[in-house]
Amino acid sequence: MSFDDLLNNLEQRRRQALAMGGAEKLAKRKAAGLLNARERIDYLFDAGTFVESGLFATSVVAEDAARSPADGKIAGFGKVRGRESAVVANDFTVMGASSAAINMKKIGHMKRTAASRGIPLILLGESSGARLPDNMGARGMGSLLAQDPQQYLRSRESPWVSAALGLCYGSSTWYCVLADFNVMRKGAIIAVSSSLLASLAMNNTVEAEELGGWRVHAEVTGFADQVVDSDEEAIDAVKTFLSYLPSNHNEAPPVATVPAGSGARIADILKILPESRTQVYDMRKLLQCIVDNDSWFELKARFGKAAVTALARLDGKTVGIIANNPLFKGGALDADACDKIVSFLVLCDSYNIPMLFFVDTPGFAIGIEAERKRAPGKIMNFMNALALVTVPKLTVLVRKTYGQAYINMGGGRNSDEFLAWPTAEISFMDPNYAVTVVSGLKPGEPGFDDKRALMEKNNSVYDIAAIYAVQDVIRPEQTRDYLIRMLDVHQLRHCKGVGRHLLATWPTSY
Numbered sequence: 001m002s003f004d005d006l007l008n009n010l011e012q013r014r015r016q017a018l019a020m021g022g023a024e025k026l027a028k029r030k031a032a033g034l035l036n037a038r039e040r041i042d043y044l045f046d047a048g049t050f051v052e053s054g055l056f057a058t059s060v061v062a063e064d065a066a067r068s069p070a071d072g073k074i075a076g077f078g079k080v081r082g083r084e085s086a087v088v089a090n091d092f093t094v095m096g097a098s099s100a101a102i103n104m105k106k107i108g109h110m111k112r113t114a115a116s117r118g119i120p121l122i123l124l125g126e127s128s129g130a131r132l133p134d135n136m137g138a139r140g141m142g143s144l145l146a147q148d149p150q151q152y153l154r155s156r157e158s159p160w161v162s163a164a165l166g167l168c169y170g171s172s173t174w175y176c177v178l179a180d181f182n183v184m185r186k187g188a189i190i191a192v193s194s195s196l197l198a199s200l201a202m203n204n205t206v207e208a209e210e211l212g213g214w215r216v217h218a219e220v221t222g223f224a225d226q227v228v229d230s231d232e233e234a235i236d237a238v239k240t241f242l243s244y245l246p247s248n249h250n251e252a253p254p255v256a257t258v259p260a261g262s263g264a265r266i267a268d269i270l271k272i273l274p275e276s277r278t279q280v281y282d283m284r285k286l287l288q289c290i291v292d293n294d295s296w297f298e299l300k301a302r303f304g305k306a307a308v309t310a311l312a313r314l315d316g317k318t319v320g321i322i323a324n325n326p327l328f329k330g331g332a333l334d335a336d337a338c339d340k341i342v343s344f345l346v347l348c349d350s351y352n353i354p355m356l357f358f359v360d361t362p363g364f365a366i367g368i369e370a371e372r373k374r375a376p377g378k379i380m381n382f383m384n385a386l387a388l389v390t391v392p393k394l395t396v397l398v399r400k401t402y403g404q405a406y407i408n409m410g411g412g413r414n415s416d417e418f419l420a421w422p423t424a425e426i427s428f429m430d431p432n433y434a435v436t437v438v439s440g441l442k443p444g445e446p447g448f449d450d451k452r453a454l455m456e457k458n459n460s461v462y463d464i465a466a467i468y469a470v471q472d473v474i475r476p477e478q479t480r481d482y483l484i485r486m487l488d489v490h491q492l493r494h495c496k497g498v499g500r501h502l503l504a505t506w507p508t509s510y
Contacts, residue, residue: 017055017069021093029093035231037074037091040124040165044087044235045078052076053109060101061134068095073103075110080122080239083247086114089124092166096128099171107171108148115157118248122238123162123179129170129193154178156350156504158248161241163234164188164224167208177223178508180245180347181299183237184214184224222303222340240297244311244318245351249504252352252497253318259293266290269476273423277400283308283325286398287358290480292316299344304336305329306365309344311353315484320348323358324409326399333405334365338378342506345385349503354392354487357410360399382408385506390499392416392490394483397424397461397470411469416490419472419482424461 001009020026020036029036035043041050053076059068072094077086088110090097114121152174154160162179164172168190176182176190184190191212210216217224228234246253265288272286288296291312298310305328310321322341324331333341348355364370364379386408395410397420406426407414442448464470474482492499 013056020069020091025093033230034166036093037089037097037124037126040231040235041074041076041078041087041089043232044122044124044238045080045085046082050076050078050087054102054106057102057106059095059131059134064095070094071100071103071106072097073106075106077113077119080120080242083119083242084117085120085122085242086110087122087124090126090166090172092126092128095131097126097172098128098131100131100134104171108151114160115155118158118250120159120161120242120245120247123160123172123175124235125162125164125168125172125176125190126166126188127168127170127172129172152178154505154508156180156249156346156501159242159245159351161238163238164190165231165234168212169193173212180350180508181225181238181241182223183226183228183234183241184217185231185234186214186227186229189213190217190223218300218302220303222300222336222343224302225299227302241311244297244313244353249350249352249501250498256292256295256313256316258313258316259295262292263290263480266477266480269479273398273476277423277425280326280330282327283323283331283358283360283398284310287312287321287323290314290483291319291321300340304334304338304340306331306333306361307337307341308358309340314356314480314487317487318353319487320344320353320355321358322355322409324361326360329365331361332363332365333361333408334370335373335375335378338375338382342382342385343508345389346503346506346508349389349391349499350501352391352492352498354394354490355389356483357393357395357415359395359397359401359406359409359411361401361405361409363401363403363405379404379408385503386410386414388502388506390502391492392487394486394490395419396479396483397421397426399423400425402427417471417486418469419474420461420465420470421476421479422461422473423476424473425459426461426464427459 020038026036052074055070057071058065059071070091072091074089074091075087077084079085088107110121160179162176162182164176164182164184166188168176168188173190173192189208189212214224214227218227226237228237244253268289269286272281274281291314295313296310297312300309306325308321308323308325312319312321322344364375393410393415395415395418401409401411406412410418461470461473465473491497
């Protein structure tokens with residue numbers, strides 16, 4: 001063939017590959033208001049930066065080659081707000097983006113490159129699961145699956161980010177739950193297998209939403225870190241999440257410009273915080289008075305709601321916030337809240353993000369349900385993870401803390417600086433409960449008040465400050481400046497802001 005013929009052949013093959021599953025399937029998606037895989041990539045990356053890897057890949061099965069452009073998964077590299085990243089976008093118009101021999105090689109190459117070159121990996125999920133009949137039979141299993149023993153290893157060299165943008169079964173689900181951040185579009189499904197297969201296995205009709213819809217994963221499993229309404233919002237969330245993180249574990253997080261007016265609302269704290277320690281309030285409103293303006297990025301907001309976990313910035317620097325929220329269960333930490341916090345500890349420690357704890361809790365949730373949800377194990381998992389954290393930890397005692405929760409939330413030298421507001425009190429348990437436990441008296445009964453006064457002795461924040469278990473007691477409106485200053489003191493100078501990553505292989509989903 002002549003050079004012209006060779007080049008024309010190249011362009012013809014390129015057009016065929018870029019046509020994806022064909023005009024009819026693409027039009028159907030557009031009518032449904034869904035972006036296709038290539039449109040998602042265009043929206044994700046800075047204009048003109050995407051370089052594809054594997055455009056001419058097809059199914060290893062010869063008779064499927066013509067109908068499997070890019071083998072159903074589009075991979076490559078591009079820049080997100082100026083920073084290099086790798087992507088795998090499932091093309092559902094091609095054989096349901098099912099997983100098979102060639103496209104799994106593409107995923108493996110993206111994962112290896114992201115880890116070895118220190119760039120984030122972004123997985124845009126929508127897949128029908130393993131390709132059939134390719135994976136059927138002993139030969140299919142032995143030749144197509146488990147060829148990479150580290151396929152699902154998370155050692156967190158660089159961030160993994162997933163977006164569930166449609167039906168996610170099999171490997172799409174695995175990458176959603178393995179990711180450091182997983183955003184879910186409403187209408188998407190995350191499950192081990194389809195509702196049809198589940199219905200056959202259970203001999204009962206199972207609806208997809210009930211099996212793995214957004215409410216399940218936002219409120220019950222916690223696998224959805226955020227829930228959005230559209231593909232564009234999901235990809236925007238991916239970009240925003242990455243803006244808080246370094247490109248890899250050997251870098252400190254990026255520093256942003258401090259928005260004008262940051263800290264101006266600090267005086268509003270005492271308008272939000274009730275004088276009565278038994279009155280509820282939304283801790284998130286208080287925290288947003290402290291951090292930089294427009295820097296609040298909450299994770300798992302619908303899951304374990306007695307705890308708050310969020311990325312934010314102080315003086316332009318990324319911080320991870322862990323807080324009790326008295327608006328839910330009075331701030332008492334249940335099993336879900338413990339899991340949520342541990343997951344966040346892993347994220348922050350793996351990517352060199354200092355942590356701020358804001359404490360207002362009556363302790364851990366107790367009772368039959370708590371014990372059956374393995375509360376002791378969850379509490380100790382929390383403590384084990386906390387002990388392995390090597391990034392700076394600063395704690396602010398806002399109002400009350402009792403019992404073991406005092407330690408889990410940064411007390412007892414489990415943080416680098418422990419400061420308190422004058423509103424704080426600390427004890428082993430609520431004084432009212434303590435009186436009943438010790439004496440059997442209940443509120444209102446003769447002698448109860450005298451016993452309560454005894455139980456409240458030495459509960460004052462100044463009692464703990466006197467023994468230097470609190471490093472300082474400050475006015476609430478001084479908190480932002482104090483934390484900024486202490487983050488300067490405790491920055492990891494000897495290793496350029498990089499921790500030891502002792503939690504790097506901690507399971508993401510447990």
